[in-house]
Structures are given as structure tokens and as C-alpha cells.
Amino acid sequence: MLKMAHFGIQAPHSSGMYETIHDLILAERSVGIDAQLIDCGSDDKEQFKVREGLEDRGIKTMPLSWALDADVAIRHSVTPDEIYKKMPVVLALHGRPESSFRLEYNDKMPVISGIMKAVKSGVYKDIFTFWPEHIYLWEQITGNGRINYIPAPVNLDEYTPVGEKHDFGKFKAGINLIIADIWREDIIPFNLIFAAQYFRDTYYKDTKLHIYGVSNVQKSCFNFLAGMQKNGVIGEVSGVVGFLPKIYRSANILLTPNTIATRIVREAMASGLPIVAPHGCRYTPFIAEPRDYKAFASAINDCYNSTNNGAERADIRQRAKRLFNFEIVGNAMKQLCEKVLAGHSGQRILWNAMSITEIDWTVLQNFIKEHNIKSIVEFGAGISTQLFDNLGIKIISFETEKRWADKIAKKAPNANIVLWDGKTDPEISGDLAFIDGPHHGENREPSYKAVFESNIPIVACHDVHRPEDMQWVQKYFADWKSIIGTNNLLILERP
Incomplete structure (x- = not known):
């Protein structure tokens, strides 16, 4: 049996990277791979100090000794030097190229130069990303002509249209829109807030927009939300929450600023939740320019009128099952690692x-x-x-x-x-x-x-x-x- 050691930080319900790693491991297990997670620390003080025995939804973090006996290591985060000496290491590129660039440009984290240096050194036997939209960009940045594509997974058993729901408390409305993406360096849902307000003003008064995943909401720049919450479209406002499956089942539409299949997009699709996104998103027909709040509000209206029934939601879930199911993802990882172990990169597409x-x-x-x-x-x-x-x-x-x-x-x-x-x-x-x-x-x-x-x-x-x-x-x-x-x-x- 192929043994695969994933190096990443366990952070249930609070990190898109971790949720993807979690589901990737489950996908690999579904096709017969012995895949495990090794957590080498979540902050500077704990780097290379393995946190073992942490359990989350069927996955328990393993000791470093287990990883030393694996066939292939997948680097998502901190990976000890001794691993590189023991086995081939494959790099998982989770980040968006522009976001990675901005982190370094703004002197926060040397992501781009670090990746370029590591790739040039030859320590990685192969590289993959979960987003086909990023392949060409990463190839140009790294100078590496063999970036692989692995479909991003979603747990179709955890994210379903049927199950316990969230009632939105005192902010519940006839139409409940949600934003759930983390606010990143390169993309934030700022403009979507005003598109939702315009949708409420123009089309359906009984509408609320609930925002999750926003950090530092106490900053003064967010003060405008208070007025919109009292007299306008804003409903619940929260940081990262652990009950997104309930929210997806209860909402009418997800608004996303992303064009790629982020964790939020995949989970929403698996839950049968309709999506409105910017131009360039391949996962929904309801697209518009976010900065054009009138056009985006019109797309929300089109989405609501077209998908407010069970049949449409079933179709959305079926699409998620076709694109992101564990079998497709697990087999793709299996083929990649078998290729690495065979010592060749195959014919490039x-x-x-x-x-x-x-x-x-x-x-x-x-x-x-x-x-x-x-x-x-x-x-x-x-x-x-x-x-x-x-x-x-x-x-x-x-x-x-x-x-x-x-x-x-x-x-x-x-x-x-x-x-x-x-x-x-x-x-x-x-x-x-x-x-x-x-x-x-x-x-x-x-x-x-x-x-x-x-x-x-x-x-x-x-x-x-x-x-x-x-x-x-x-x-x-x-x-x-x-x-x-x-x-x-x-x-x-x-x-």
C-alpha cells in the first residue's frame, strides 16, 4: 500500500488550506492510499515540534516516525529537513500567485522568493496546484515547466443539502445572502456588500446579507456595517465559524469575490447552494463585475429567480460531485505519486x-x-x-x-x-x-x-x-x- 505523509497545520474550520488537506487525505484513503497528517507546529515557537494525536473528523495527526517510513511526502507547510533526505517531496501550491506576491511585496512574508529558491534547488520532485487557472502563472514564476493539476476535493458527506440548519436568529429574512470567504491580500468581498444592499433596495426588501470569515471586524474601517445592520441589508457578522454546513443549507445564495473553486465555493456547491461570482468563474452561470454593484445586484436577482427550487439545487450538487469527488481526486494524487516514485514526469500537457x-x-x-x-x-x-x-x-x-x-x-x-x-x-x-x-x-x-x-x-x-x-x-x-x-x-x- 502506498504511504503518503502530508505535512500541514491542523486548524479545523479556520483555514481553507487545512480543510483542503483534510479532504485530500480522505480522498486518498478512498482509493487505497495510507495517507496521514503530520503537524510540525502552528507558530514560530513550535516549528519542528510535532503535534501528534490531534483528532478531527476521522483524521489523527501522526508522529514523525510514521512519516519517516512513508513513500512520498507532500509539503503543505512546515516540513523537517530530514524528510527531504528520506523520500521524494512534492510541493502543494495552495496560494493564489497574486496573493503570494502581495504578501512579499508588502514585507509580510517572503513567499514568492522562497518558492523560487526552493524550486531552483531541486528539493521538490514535483509540484501541483488545485487550481488550473494558476498553472501558467506558477510556471512563469518558478521557471518550472511541470506544474501538475489535482482537482480540489470536497467532502460530499459533510456538505449536503439535507441536514441541520442555521436560523440566522433575529437577522433572518425572506432572502438570506451569505459571504463566507476569508478576506485575503488580493481579493476581498468589499464590493459585494454594496451589491447586496442595492439588490435589497431595488428587488427584494426582505433581504439580509450575513458575513462570515471576516477578521478584525472591530477596526474602525468596518464601522459603516453598523448602520447597514440597523437600517439596511447587513445581518450576522462574524469571524470564522465551525458550522458552515448549517449556513449553506439555510442560505439562498452565496456571494463570492473569487473566480476559482475555493473551499467556500466547493462546499457551497456540494450543499446545493447557488453562487454569484465575478466574471471568469467557471462554476456558476451567474457572473458580473463586483465593482459594478448594479450589474452584480442584477446577477443576484437572476440567480434568485432561476434557482429558487429544489431541482436547480440538486443540479448544483451533482456538478460538485462530478468535479470534486474523492475518487477523482484520490486517483489523481495516486497517479502523481506513482509518477514521482517511477522517477519520470511523464508527457506534459x-x-x-x-x-x-x-x-x-x-x-x-x-x-x-x-x-x-x-x-x-x-x-x-x-x-x-x-x-x-x-x-x-x-x-x-x-x-x-x-x-x-x-x-x-x-x-x-x-x-x-x-x-x-x-x-x-x-x-x-x-x-x-x-x-x-x-x-x-x-x-x-x-x-x-x-x-x-x-x-x-x-x-x-x-x-x-x-x-x-x-x-x-x-x-x-x-x-x-x-x-x-x-x-x-x-x-x-x-x-
């Missing part, structure tokens, strides 16, 4: 804005494995061709650009890449069709038509967030059953 995203691939790969897909017909060669080939799937890919086809053929040696004029109807068959070409959605009708006229039972359509692609989905697959999807990807089954 160069994700980019024009290709299938890491999130899309997580959903699609999981679907392929669950449904035992053995053969795929693809329209538009690219990263997806390489990924399909890496899975050992029989793949035929129709591509309209010869130079691009030749380039992908070198990266996917087992794929059958066919040069196609993008107009004629090819005869196709397989378990699944993946439509991501030709380039530009307005040119893709022949691809949709070919799949429609074939006997292929399942189709995965990429770029469906674009009107030029969605028009072909509606024309050819209007009566097909929608199975799963993301903001960019839609998987449909023939009726």
Missing part, C-alpha cells in the same frame, strides 16, 4: 485558452472511465487527442489543418488523424463523438451533422458557452438527453 480545459477534461475523463468508452471519433485534433491517446482509447480525429495535424500526430502516436476538408460527410462509428472543430464554431455544422446522421450513441460538445456552437447543438441535438457538463462542455445521449 500544455493547457491553453484555445483547448479543452483541465476542468472539462476532469469531467470527460471520469465519464469515459465510468461508461467504459473504448473508441472515440473526434472533430478537431488537439490536446484532447493527446489525452485520449494517453488513456489507450482507439481514436480517429478529423482535422482540417495539415500542419496542426502533423504536430498533434507526434504527440499522439497511436491516434488516427485524418485530414478532412471540413465539408464532406465522413462515415463514422464509435462509442462517443467529441466535437471541438473545425476552428471557429460557425464552421462546425458538418461535424454536428455527421454525428447526428451516424449511429454514435453519445456526443461531447465543446465550446457550448459560445452562441455559434450552441446553435448547432440546438439544431441537431435538441431532443438528445443531457447527461453532464461544465460551462464549456455538454455531454448528450441519443434518444
